[in-house]
Amino acid sequence: MTGSIVRWGAPLGLGALWWWAVLRLALSPDAGVLExxxxxxxxxxSLLPVHCVPKVRAAGALDTGRWREAWRLAVATRASRPRRSGAGSDLS
Structure with missing residues (x-):
């Protein structure tokens, strides 16, 4: 019984507090920093993702070091390419 009261009471109480603040900001000229x-x-x-699962169980989740490996590959590829001798040498 206590668990269900907390489970429903806390969100309802916090939701009522939030609506009080929003309505006070919208309707009252003396609303302040607290509201x-x-x-x-x-x-x-409300922007927090509440339907999260661990990365291991998430469908389509990528490995942890994926971006690090992609960066290393890009740097290695760039280093192996031949460099041009001048910036505007081929625009004659």
């Missing part, structure tokens, strides 16, 4: 901080914080929390 702005609550509204911005709640909006920022």
């Amino acid at each position: 702005g901080a609550v509204a911005a914080g709640g909006w920022g929390l």
Whole structure:
């Protein structure tokens, strides 16, 4: 019983607090920093990905060192290419 109260009560209470801040910012001329901080914080929390799975189980997840290997390959490829002798030498 206590678990379900916390599971439902906390989000409902925080949601009510967020709506209070947003409505106060929109409708009250004397809204201040507190309301702005609550509204911005709640909006920022809504951007968090809540449906995450570990990278190992995620469909289509890439290996951890993928970008490091791609960078090394690009540097190695660039180093093996012959360099031109001048910037504008072929524009005669």
